Amino acid sequence: MSDKSSGCSGFNFLEQPALPAPRLTEAQAAELLVRRYGSRGEVTSLGSQQDCNFLVSEGGDPVAVLKIANPAFTEAELAAQDAAAELIARSCPELRVATPLPADDTEPAPNVRLLPFLAGGTLNDRGYLPPAVVAAMGELAGRVSRALAGFGHPGLDRILQWDLRYGNEVVTELIAHVPRQRDQILAAAGEAWSAIARLADELPRQAVHLDLTDANTVAGPDGLPDGVIDFGDLSETWAVSELAITLSSVLGHAGNGPASILPGVKAFHAVRALQRVEAQALWPLLVLRTAVLIVSGAQQAALDPDNAYVTDQSEEEWRMFAQATAVPMAVMTALILAELGFSAERPDIQIENRLIAGLExxxxxxxxxxxxxxxxxxxxxxxxxxxxxxxxxxxxxxxxxxxxxxxxxxxxxxxxxxxxxxxxxxxxxxxxxxxxxxxxxxxxxxxxxxxxxxxxxxxxxxxxxxxxxxxxxxxxxxxxxxxxxxxxxxxxxxxxxxxxxxxxxxxxxxxxxxxxxGLDPLTDTATRDLLERRDDSFAKVQEHYYCEPPQIERGHRHHLFSTAGRAYLDMVNNVTVLGHAHPRVADAASAQLRRLNTNSRFNYSAVVEFSERIAATLPDPLDTVFLVNSGSEASDLAIRLATAVTGRRDVIAVREAYHGWTYATDAVSTSMADNPDALATRPDWVHTVESPNSFRGKYRGAEAHRYATEAVAQIGQMTADGRPPAAFICEPVYGNAGGMALPDGYLQQVYAAVRAAGGIAIADEVQVGYGRLGQWFWGFPQQQVVPDIVSVAKATGNGYPLGAVITTRAIADAFRSQGYFFSSTGGSPLSCAIGLTVLDVLAEEGLQDNALRVGEHLKRRLLGLRDKHPLVGTVHGMGLYLGVELIRDPVTLEPATEETRAICERMLDLGVIIQPTGDHQNILKTKPPLCIDMAGADFYVDTLDRVLTEGY
Missing domain, CATH: 2.70.70 (Glucose Permease (Domain IIA))
Incomplete structure (x- = not known):
């Protein structure tokens, strides 16, 4: 027996190391519930290692938990737990705390309590715990620790196996129950205890909940923990034990590794500041906790082999131990100190001779x-x-x-x-x-x-x-x-x-x-955080991807690289259609800049050659080209052409679409993801037709043909009202809605109606054109139509600002009524040299064919995820413009917006750059550079499969 255990007035594990849980049937629990609390609720057994717990429901809804404490615990110990719960509830009104409900005093039973049920569920059934959840766990533990700092009670005088002051003794006492890896457990516990013992006398002590784990913290509506249950392990011990025990449970979740605890450490420190000595003890205490869990679980399984709660925890506890011992303790301690900003103790190196003599x-x-x-x-x-x-x-x-x-x-x-x-x-x-x-x-x-x-x-x-x-x-x-x-x-x-x-x-x-x-060390060149500098000088409305984005300074083919030395698979950059940093494009740009760069009012060959080449990819009568700087300008010019040739001002656009940021293209953009007030703020010359969304729209499946019928009727009504349209603008594949294909025959019918009314058909190919669809170079042929005007950009310059509008000679000539047209860099020698190179590489590297082959494989594999994961509602698109739509309910199709955002963040952690799109931001827009190979496609699907399996 340890000398530290002498004089303990409460339960003493070192004297009574075997503690089987009390045994009550559900029928007995129901009878006890009626007798003591007058409740006839339904009773269902819950798990516990050493107590006995039952869920109480009324009408199928959980309302309370009936807790029967182990009879080995004294009345004072149980009173201390109730008093601590009430103190935290008063001190932390932002937390939900399960405090005991009043009982019938005619039958005293101090070890029986009825606690209110906290809705939201605990975290132990979740898979991966993201940084925000881990931080919230640390913050909650910090609030509880701060609230209990001055709490005293006779019932705190106890020795539990969970009190890490006795952790090494517990491991030594119970190791014989462990069937495997005994030497590793003893070694880890011994090393941890050696590190703790050197610090023990300096560690602050106080009342500690001692079990704020994933199983005893309850999530609120936002998924973050805000509820505290189960005060059964309340003790007076080292204060930092609270955090060590909380964060040890993080390591039991798939996908969480040793460094996953850092957000929790930082959040705890912000609420209840850790002393340096506590930060130094934290990781050894966590390691010791995992060893204690394994030996205790093994002992309890031997004492109570029918206790499913104990046996079910075993795999998770072994995972916790494996993660806790995966990195040397000294390294994790140094990592924690660095995270908290504690300065490193780094004495200078003193040398008597240089390693290499005479080195200058x-x-x-x-x-x-x-x-x-x-x-x-x-x-x-x-x-x-x-x-x-x-x-x-x-x-x-x-x-x-x-x-x-x-x-x-x-x-x-x-x-x-x-x-x-x-x-x-x-x-x-x-x-x-x-x-x-x-x-x-x-x-x-x-x-x-x-x-x-x-x-x-x-x-x-x-x-x-x-x-x-x-x-x-x-x-x-x-x-x-x-x-x-x-x-x-x-x-x-x-x-x-x-x-x-x-x-x-x-x-x-x-x-x-x-x-x-004999050389000076490299100086730390770190400057103020790049995002802070960005916010100071770059308008914040120009948003960035991700909560904590990596700094990307280099790309190659379908990969992006961070300054931290991480490669990412790029699944969103349809701008760089050939791939990042294509040497042919770089060489062409460099060579042209060394020769000439001016504007298209001068006479040079490149503007003619590029115009001829891009027009040659289109059917008759689309043979006349305007060159501009961007997709927004291209579609803006297309609208101006239509209004000029028709002498009208009214334009029809499709809901849920995005066309650009200029005045005209913003006016016809109706995506609520880009502008929540899009439909309410359109100018009077913009008219919208129903989004032809055959998955979640008004008409689905076989009824999707009705979208065209309604649009045709609306065009007819506009004409009858004396406001015939100048133009109808639409993406041939619904890019902003996730690469969704339009219903068969949709554009045939709508184009015919627009033209019959004297209007112009505009195909916005900015996102979907240039070989991305695989089977077709442009998007409109898959609808078996030919538009009057095509606008294109993004792909045309492989990241260089180059856009084009291709139309008929008659429409182009009609624009003379507006004066002349000019774009400073649209059609410059540099723009055209790059544009010609992109067309050359697309053909020579067979990227359209690659989009077809890899795209078909990718879509087939993504559809396989739909059969495995209910969250995947469908996969839209074709070629290498796909959209994975995520839903919460297969009947209502409730969009999984928050889940999609969280999935994108987890995918980034696992090496994939992907982003949400669509009005509900619940579609993974999948539009990588066309050079992506099968290995990249499989990596994307495998990573998404892992995230959907493990959690996000």
Whole structure:
């Protein structure tokens, strides 16, 4: 028995380590409920490890929980729990707290309580817990900890197996019940206890709920926890235990790893500030908690093998332990300290001799590989040819070319040491007195009093033992890399590369090795947060993707790269139709800028060649081209052409569509996702027809043909009212609504009606044209129509601002009535050179055919998810313009708007860039660059499948 347990007035686990749960049937519980509370509600057994709990329902709705505490607990202990619950309810009115309901005092039964049911459900049945939920858990724990800080009661004098002050003893006592991995559990608990013991005397103590886990916090309407239940483990112990126990439960959820706890740590700290010593103890306490859970669960399963609650928890507890021990404790502690802004204790490295004698700083070139995909060998060799004597990589910075293109995990790209590439074979010397503690054919470690270094890729004959500063350690050869790492003596040996999320932890336990070369360490070039600077100078209405967007500075084909060394699969960039940073486009732009760039009123060949080429992709009589800067300008010009040729002003648009940001295109844009007041704020010359949405619109399935009938009737009524339309504008595939195909024959009927009324048919191909649909280069042929005007952009310049309007000679000539037309860069030599190159590459690389093949495969696989996950309502579109519509109910088709947003955030964490679209923002708009391959398509579907399975 521990000396710490002596004199305990309440329950003492160290004296009574076996605590089977009380046994009551549902019938007995129902009788007790009537006798003590006068309630005849329906009673259903709930799980508990050491107590006995029942859900009480009335009319099928849960109203209360009947809790029968283990008889081993004293009346004072139970009174303390009730008093703590009432204190928190008073102190934290923003929290819902289950405080006991009044009972019939004629039959005292202190171990029986009826607690109100808190609606919303606990978090333990959820899969992945996103950062917002983890932060809310930490905040809730902080509020409870702050409320209980001054709470005292005789019933707190108890020793529970869950009190981490006794965690190592509990593990030792119960380890025999564990069927596997006993050595690992004992080792982890022992290491954790060693770290805790050094800090124990300084850790603040107070009353602690001690079980604010995912099972005992209840979610509010927003899905974030705001309710607290089950005070059965209330004790006086280390205050930081509250947070350690709360966050340990996060690790039991699929998709949550060690770094997932950080939002909870930060949120707790904001409410109830952690002392440095508490931050240092937090992760060891969490590790110890997971070990205690495993041994306790194993013991309870032996005592109570029919207790499903205990056996069901086993897998989750093993996962918690695996995650808690996946990263060295020192690294996680350093990561937590960095997250909270506690300054690192970093004594300077003192050297007596340089590792390389005679090295001059000006002869050294340092590579920054964080923003290049080029191989480091190539860059180093080039630097040596240019005169560098030594080439170094950068400590603590990512190497972008190490990032796998398709990876759901954050890749190990951040270098924890540096690499050296000498121009000639070079001797290396000991920088301090020390012991050679390890040597292999190409690796040597020298440990000094304060620091140790490891050289990998070195030829050495130095035997293990003592060496003096300046003595020979080995030789590094020319034309190759030697790795150098430096760390405090005895610190964990860092991997050569680590992930961006763990880097602050590993780097805190490493040092910039430049010091041992006699060079100054790299300075931290971090400046004020980029998003803050953006908000200061860039109008906020120009929104950005994601809550915490990565900084993207480079792209390649269908991938984007962050400055943290992460590659993302780009599933939304229909602008760069050829793929990002296409070398042919870059070369064409560079060459043209070196020759000429002016405006189209000068006479040069490029504007003629591009106009001929783009017109040649269209059927007769579309043969005359206007060149502009953007899709908004293209569709704006199309509307102006129609009003000029007809002499009218009324335009018909389709609801749920987006056409641009100019005055005219904004006027005909009716998407409520882009403008919530879109339908109420249209000018009087804009008339809208029903959105031909055959999935969730007014007419569905076989009835979808009625959309065209209604539109034709509306056009007829406008004409009869003396306001015949100048134009009808519509995307041939419903891009903004998620790539939805129009009903068969829709445009045939509407175009015919518009033309019969003397109007113009405009096809907005800005999003769907240029080979994206696979089977068709343009969108309108799949509707078996030919418009009078086509507007296009985005794809035409592969990211360069280039748009076009293609129409008939007669319509173009009629625009003379408006004066002349001119666009400063539309049709410039640069624009046209890029436009010609895009057309060339589209054909030469077979990207339209690729859109057909990969698009069919992608849609087939996405439809497979619909059969597996009820949230997937349907998959719209064709080729590489698809939309995955997410719904909550297959009958009402209630849009899953919040779910879609959360899914996009989780997909980003797993390496996929995807965004919502549609009026309800419940469609994953799937429109990647046309160069995407089968592997990319499969990665997207597999990642979405994982998110829908694990949670978001």
């Amino acid at each position: 700083p000006e002869a050294v070139l340092t590579l920054d590989l964080s923003d290049t995909l080029e191989h480091a060998d190539t860059l180093a060799a080039a630097a040596v040819r240019d005169g560098a004597e030594l080439v170094l990589t950068s400590f603590g910075r990512p190497r972008l070319n190490r990032a796998p293109l398709l990876s759901q995990a954050g890749p190990d790209t951040v270098e924890t040491g540096i690499s050296l590439w000498p121009a000639a074979t070079t001797r290396v010397l000991a920088p301090w007195d020390g012991e050679v503690i390890g040597r292999t054919d190409d690796r040597i470690t020298l440990r000094g009093l304060d620091f140790e270094l490891t050289l990998t890729g070195v030829a050495s004959t130095t035997a293990p033992g003592h060496v003096h500063a300046g003595e020979h350690l080995g030789v590094i050869g020319q034309g190759g890399w030697t790795r150098l790492a430096v760390r405090p003596s005895g610190a964990p040996v860092a991997p050569e590369f680590t992930s961006a999320e763990l880097a602050p932890g590993w780097l805190a336990l490493s040092r910039d090795p430049r010091t041992v070369l």
